[in-house]
Amino acid sequence: MSKHIIVGGGVYGAAVAWHLASRGEAVELIEAGSIASGASGGPGRRGVRANGRDVREIPLMVRAREIWPSLHEVLGTEPLYETTGQIQLFEREIDLAPAEVRAALQNRLGIESRVLSQDEIREFEPGVAPMIRGGLYCPGDGVAFHARTTHAFAEKARLAGAVLREGVEAAGLVATDGKVTALETTEGERIPVTGRLMLFCNAGVKALVAPWVDLPLWSRTFLVAVSAPLADNPVRHLVGHMSRTLSLKREPDGRLMISGGRPGTWDHAARRGTPIRKEVELNVADAVAVYPELEGLLIETADTDHLEAECIDHVPVIDSLPGNEHVLYAAGWTGHGWAIAPAVAELMRDWVLEGAKPDLLAPFAFGRFC
Ligand SMILES: Cc1cc2nc3c(=O)[nH]c(=O)nc-3n(C[C@H](O)[C@H](O)[C@H](O)COP(=O)(O)OP(=O)(O)OC[C@H]3O[C@@H](n4cnc5c(N)ncnc54)[C@H](O)[C@@H]3O)c2cc1C
Structure with a gap:
């Protein structure tokens, strides 16, 4: 055989x-x-997000969303996936038109989406700063234990x-x-x-x-910063941002995970990453700019040990x-x-x-x- x-x-x-x-x-x-x-x-x-995804990947996401909610039953585990909804926040006027076009496109491709107004975004995410003008919302997105x-x-x-x-x-x-x-x-x-x-x-x-x-790929690390548990975590959904390098996830134990694509350094021989302090500070600064009550946030873990390939x-x-x-x-x-x-x-x-x-x-x- x-x-x-x-x-x-x-x-x-x-x-x-x-x-x-x-x-x-x-x-x-x-x-x-x-x-x-x-x-x-x-x-x-990890974010299980259709929102903002390259249009070539949307059909894959439509199928993935059918699988994720009951995958744990097939694998015989505790639930691995949670539907949280994902919101791409925006604060610049120029991001409104692309958000509207993207919402229409995603709806056409089977991903329910809509643009939240300045008032609506505060109902969904009461903690956001006054400069947040709205968000592109996908209720069917979520997060999974990777x-x-x-x-x-x-x-x-x-x-x-x-x-x-x-x-x-x-x-x-x-x-x-x-x-x-x-x-x-x-x-x-x-x-x-x-x-x-x-x-x-x-x-x-x-x-x-x-x-x-000759694949047009290269490898790089992605910073993940995890806070100490918060008594009142202001982040309600899986949150991204249209013009900041920022992704926010609320963890079940009250911690906040901050990521979005900031780099660390990588040691090929040791197969390990080292976080760059400045990048951690910038990631946290973006989180605080968007959710002011995160001021003073204590980061317990900064991780860049997991190499990804970019195309x-x-x-x-x-x-x-x-x-x-x-x-x-x-x-x-x-x-x-x-x-x-x-x-x-x-x-x-x-x-x-x-x-x-x-x-x-x-x-x-x-x-x-x-
Ligand atoms: C910090 C971070 C955050 C991310 N966030 C998200 C997110 O929110 N949403 C999302 O959709 N995606 C996210 N991603 C991307 C996603 O996690 C990856 O695309 C996905 O896990 C890749 O899976 P893989 O099996 O291809 O690769 P990997 O999980 O990297 O597995 C490849 C394996 O191959 C092994 N290997 C390498 N070379 C060799 C070799 N020569 N011989 C034998 N073994 C080898 C490695 O040790 C590794 O274990 C994130 C990635 C990172 C790093």
Whole structure:
């Protein structure tokens, strides 16, 4: 029986491993560190947001939203997802017109959306500063526990018979006349590729496929700052901002998670990030500017330990390797690959089992850069 090899134990690798193993396929997954040690791990929760998303990803989000609310029942866990609604705040007059156009577009594509007026925004988020003029609101958006979900997928994959090997790093693809026949690890082990080879190793994909394609991706860290518990957390929804680098999540224990895309530094050898103090201060300053009662907020955790790959046009590249239809890869989620993961994982399963790339993945082909 042929065996599928998956590289990467983040949400994509773990979910696809489960999907395939539960259909009776033989699957081996290798992970350089431990399950959920990359972008799918770390503190807080991840936003499950359709609001403001690239239009190419909206159909994926429509499907993902059908999966998220009952995913924990399938995985046999406590609830992993909470519908909170997401609001993209704006404070500049020039952001009103794009918000209105985006609301109309999102509604047309099946994502209920509307623009909240200056008065309405205060009913939804009473703590916002006077300069906030409104918000683009998506009631169906939410947040999910990312590390728990990824571990749950991995556990289900194991139970279904997949072999998950942690601490095993892919060094390169072994090819004969351009055809990939094996995977070589940094320890010199050669793993034959008899079924599909799937590269879901995010920041590690670019190097592995470099002999075939030059992906327009780069890696970077994203700062996550988590406050001490607040007696009265003023943030009610999942909140973003149209002109500030800011995302706010209210955690179940009263903490506030502040993120949005500020960087940290990255040590490739140690595979660890270091937060940049100034960036933490700027992130907090933006939060306080938008919610003045956060003044004096105490940050307990600043984390940049989870590397993500960004793509030049802000959506992932999902494709097979030229001349190697049995080698699939997906990377370059650009800080918003979490929300769509359950939908994309299903499509990757269908691609493997049915042999044809699903239409919903067509916009993410490498060919768009050629
Ligand atoms: C701080 C932060 C906040 C985010 N917030 C959101 C959000 O709110 N909403 C949203 O939708 N998305 C968000 N994202 C993005 C989302 O988390 C990622 O896009 C998603 O988790 C990527 O999953 P993955 O499985 O592709 O990658 P990863 O989880 O990074 O998994 C890849 C794995 O591959 C392993 N690996 C790498 N190279 C090799 C190799 N050569 N051999 C073997 N293994 C290897 C790594 O160790 C890693 O565990 C955020 C990302 C970060 C970092």
